[in-house]
Amino acid sequence: MTLGSESNFLERPLSSLVSDAERLTIGSFGPVVTYSRKVFIPLTTLCRDVCHYCTFAKAPRQIRSPYLSREEVLAIARAGAEAGCREALFTLGDRPEARFSAARSALAAMGYRSTLTYLGAMAKAVLDETGLLPHLNAGLMDDADYAALRPVSASMGLMLETASERLSHKDGPHYGSPDKLPARRLEALEAAGRALVPFTTGLLIGIGETRIERIEALQAIRNSHARHRHIQEVIIQNFRAKPGTKMADHPELSLDEHLWTIAVARLILGPDMVIQAPPNLHAPDELAALLRAGVNDWGGVSPVTPDHVNPEAPWPRLDLLDRATSAAGRVLRERLAIGPSFARKPEAWMEPALARVVRRSVDARGLPITDGWHSGTALPMPVERREGVTVQSGRIREILARALKGGRLEEGDIVRLFEADGPDIELITGAADELRRQAIGDAVTFVVNRNINYTNICLYKCGFCAFSKGTAKALRGPAYMLDYEEVARRAVEAADRGATEVCLQGGIHPDYDGNTYINVLRTVHTAAPSIHIHAFSPLEVTHGARTLGLSLHDFLTMLKKEGLATLPGTAAEILDDEVRTIICPDKVNTAEWLDVMRTAHAIGLRSTATIMFGHVDHYAHWARHLLAIRDLQSETGGFTEFVPLPFVHMEAPIWRRGQARSGPSARESLLMHSVARLVLHPLISNIQTSWVKLGEQGVIAALQAGANDLGGVLMDESITRAAGGTNGQAWDADRMTAIAEAAGRFAMQRTTLYQPAAALMTAAE
Structure with missing residues (x-):
C-alpha cells in the first residue's frame, strides 16, 4: 500500500494536524461525546494466541473453569441491568478449543460444539432475560460465524491492531499468534461487512509499529469501510506495559504520539467516523487533549465490572468523566452498543427483533432516551439545565443572530439547532x-x-x-x-x-x-x-x-x-x-x-x-x-x-x-x-x-x-x-x-x- 498524499502527515506539525482534526470532529458531531454504559463479560480467558503484551489470556491451570457458566453470565448481566447498563460486552479468547483439551471437554460437557456456539447461546440468554444488547468481541470469524451470531448481537468487534506483518515475525509481539496476522484480520473485517454487522475495529499503538505502518493500517480500515459502510467506530488504543508479560519493560507511548495517531485517524477516516480512545488508559487531565485531537467517543464504561483487558486501569467514575468532558467544552451522552448512525437505520443492520428494540429506545440522533419520559404520559417532562459553553456555541450564536433578524435559515442551520x-x-x-x-x-x-x-x-x-x-x-x-x-x-x-x-x-x-x-x-x-x-x-x-x-x-x-x-x-x-x-x-x-x-x-x-x-x-x-x-x-x-x-x-x-x-x-x-x-x-x-x-x-x-x-x-x-x-x-x-x-x-x-x-x-x- 502506498501512502500517497497522506505521507505529508509525517512532516506536518502536531498542532496543525490536531487543529484540522478538531474542526472535522466538531463539524460532524458538534459537542457530543458518547460512551456506552456496559458490563464486561469475560466468557473465557483461554486463547489459542500468545500475544506478548496480554494479561487477559490465561492457561487452564490458572483459572477455576474454562468458561463462565450460564448462571455466572446472567448474574453479571443482571447486575448491569440493575445499574442502568444497556450493553453486555462479551470478550473472549480466540477459539481456545483449538489449543486446549480443557476447553474441548468443557464445551462437550455443556453440549456445545464450539466456543462460538456457546457464545451465541449466552448472548441470546442475556438479550432475552435482561434486555442488555450484546456486543461480541470473539476473535477471528468468517461469513458463517457472523451470520450465526448476528441475530443475537447488536454489534461485534475485532481490533485490526496493526497492518504490519513484521510484528508477527520472531521476537515480534504477535509471534506465535496465528490470529494476529494482518491478512487474516482484514479478511474478518471484510466478512463482517458482507454480513452487514455493525463493526468496531481499531489500532493498538506503541507495540513496535512505525508511523507509516499506522497510516497503512488506517488506510486498510478506510478501504474496507468504503466497500461495506459497516465500521461503526475505530479505537486508537495506546499500549500499556503489564507486569508478567514479555513486554513488561517495553516503553509506553507518549501522549503526543497518541494525539498524532488520533488526529491522523480523523483525517484519514473522515469527519463522520467515530473515533474512540479508552479514558481509563490516560490521566484525567489528558482527556481534553484526546478530544481536541479527534476523539468523540469514550467507548464502554462500566459501573459494575472491571476492565478485564486492562485490570490495572480502573474505569473512571461516570460523574468524573462527565466533568472532564464538560471542561473540554463537550457534552457526555450515553449511546447503545450499536453506534448512533447505525441505530438511526437499524433495519439495515440488524435482525427485525433487535431492530425493533433499538428503534424503540432511541431519539432521532440514534442515542438512547435515558430519562424515561415519553410524550402523552403523566411523567413530568425533565428539563436539563447546563451552564457554560461548548465547542459548538460560536456556531449556534451565529445561526441565532441571523434568526433574530428574521432571516430565512438554511436546512443545515436548522439541523444544527436540533442537534x-x-x-x-x-x-x-x-x-x-x-x-x-x-x-x-x-x-x-x-x-x-x-x-x-x-x-x-x-x-x-x-x-x-x-x-x-x-x-x-x-x-x-x-x-x-x-x-x-x-x-x-x-x-x-x-x-x-x-x-x-x-x-x-x-x-x-x-x-x-x-x-x-x-x-x-x-x-x-x-x-x-x-x-x-x-x-x-x-x-x-x-x-x-x-x-x-x-x-x-x-x-x-x-x-x-x-x-x-x-x-x-x-x-x-x-x-x-x-x-x-x-x-x-x-x-x-x-x-x-x-x-x-x-x-x-x-x-x-x-x-x-x-x-x-x-x-x-x-x-x-x-x-x-x-x-x-x-x-x-x-x-x-x-x-x-x-x-x-x-x-x-x-x-x-x-x-x-x-x-x-x-x-x-x-x-x-x-x-x-x-x-x-x-x-x-x-x-x-x-x-x-x-x-x-x-x-x-x-x-x-x-x-x-x-x-x-x-x-x-x-x-x-x-x-x-x-x-x-x-x-x-x-x-x-x-x-x-x-x-x-x-x-x-x-x-x-x-x-x-x-x-x-x-x-x-x-x-x-
Whole structure:
C-alpha cells in the first residue's frame, strides 16, 4: 500500500494536524461525546494466541473453569441491568478449543460444539432475560460465524491492531499468534461487512509499529469501510506495559504520539467516523487533549465490572468523566452498543427483533432516551439545565443572530439547532424566549373550545393513528359515527359552557363525500350560530372536493359560505414525502397539503399549521417541514399559529409493529418549540404547546422556551387518549391560568383568530 498524499502527515506539525482534526470532529458531531454504559463479560480467558503484551489470556491451570457458566453470565448481566447498563460486552479468547483439551471437554460437557456456539447461546440468554444488547468481541470469524451470531448481537468487534506483518515475525509481539496476522484480520473485517454487522475495529499503538505502518493500517480500515459502510467506530488504543508479560519493560507511548495517531485517524477516516480512545488508559487531565485531537467517543464504561483487558486501569467514575468532558467544552451522552448512525437505520443492520428494540429506545440522533419520559404520559417532562459553553456555541450564536433578524435559515442551520445539546440548548431556548417576548409579550393565550370528532372510522392506513386504528378498545372505544343531531347537541352544549370555537375533525368514513362536510357545517352553524367553526383537515377537504368533482377553490368556497371560518393544520405530519410514504402512504402528499392551505388562504380562510414528529423522521425532515411552512406563510400570510405535536407512541400501530421510535425525547420536544419560533420569525407570531402531549411541566418548559399559547381547553380530547395519552381530556380556564403563572406570565383567553375573548368559560364538567 502506498501512502500517497497522506505521507505529508509525517512532516506536518502536531498542532496543525490536531487543529484540522478538531474542526472535522466538531463539524460532524458538534459537542457530543458518547460512551456506552456496559458490563464486561469475560466468557473465557483461554486463547489459542500468545500475544506478548496480554494479561487477559490465561492457561487452564490458572483459572477455576474454562468458561463462565450460564448462571455466572446472567448474574453479571443482571447486575448491569440493575445499574442502568444497556450493553453486555462479551470478550473472549480466540477459539481456545483449538489449543486446549480443557476447553474441548468443557464445551462437550455443556453440549456445545464450539466456543462460538456457546457464545451465541449466552448472548441470546442475556438479550432475552435482561434486555442488555450484546456486543461480541470473539476473535477471528468468517461469513458463517457472523451470520450465526448476528441475530443475537447488536454489534461485534475485532481490533485490526496493526497492518504490519513484521510484528508477527520472531521476537515480534504477535509471534506465535496465528490470529494476529494482518491478512487474516482484514479478511474478518471484510466478512463482517458482507454480513452487514455493525463493526468496531481499531489500532493498538506503541507495540513496535512505525508511523507509516499506522497510516497503512488506517488506510486498510478506510478501504474496507468504503466497500461495506459497516465500521461503526475505530479505537486508537495506546499500549500499556503489564507486569508478567514479555513486554513488561517495553516503553509506553507518549501522549503526543497518541494525539498524532488520533488526529491522523480523523483525517484519514473522515469527519463522520467515530473515533474512540479508552479514558481509563490516560490521566484525567489528558482527556481534553484526546478530544481536541479527534476523539468523540469514550467507548464502554462500566459501573459494575472491571476492565478485564486492562485490570490495572480502573474505569473512571461516570460523574468524573462527565466533568472532564464538560471542561473540554463537550457534552457526555450515553449511546447503545450499536453506534448512533447505525441505530438511526437499524433495519439495515440488524435482525427485525433487535431492530425493533433499538428503534424503540432511541431519539432521532440514534442515542438512547435515558430519562424515561415519553410524550402523552403523566411523567413530568425533565428539563436539563447546563451552564457554560461548548465547542459548538460560536456556531449556534451565529445561526441565532441571523434568526433574530428574521432571516430565512438554511436546512443545515436548522439541523444544527436540533442537534444542540448541553449549554447550547440554553442559548437556543433563551433566544427563542426573548424573541417571543419581543413579538408577543408576556400573555399566555388559550381558547375555550370543544373537539367534536364525528367518526373514528377511516379508509386511510396512517400508521401513527390509534384514533381509528388503535388496538386498545378501552382507550379508542368502539367504531362510531355521530349523527347530525348529536353533533348539533355537542355544539350547543359547548356554546352554553362558554366555548367560542368548535373544532370538527374525523376519519374519512367510506360513506362520506363532500356533501357530508357541508351538512356538518350547516348543522353546527344552525344549532350554534355564534360559535366559530374550525374544521376539516386538508385530507378531508381534498376528499370532499374529489368526491364532488370540484376544484379545491370551489369546494372551499362552498364550505366558507356554509360557515367554515378556519381550517386546522392537521394531516401535515411531516411535510416531506420521504417520511409520508412510510407513515401515511395513501394520504395527501406534501405538495397537496400545501396546495389546500394555499387555496384556503387565497379565499380568506386562515389556518393553523402543525408538525407531528418523533417517529421515523429525522432532523433534516423537521427542517424541511419548517421551511415549507415558512415559505408558504411568506407567500400567503394565512397561518395563525404553529403547533408542535410530539408523537404519542403507546397504541400507534406503526410503533406496535416495531417500525417507529417511541416519540421524541424531552430535549427534542423542547427544541421543536424554540426552533420553530426562530425559523418562523417574524412571519408566524404564535407558537402553541400541547398540554395533551407534554403535560403540566412540559408546557411550562415550552412557555419558557419560545411558546406563547396553550391551545384549547378541548372539553373532549380523544385522539391522543386513544394513542395512550394520560394527560386528560380537558383543562379549564383556572388551570390554564395557573400554568401561565407558573411560567412567570399571565393568562388571556383568546378567539381562534387571536383576538381577546369577551369572557372566560364558566364551567367544565
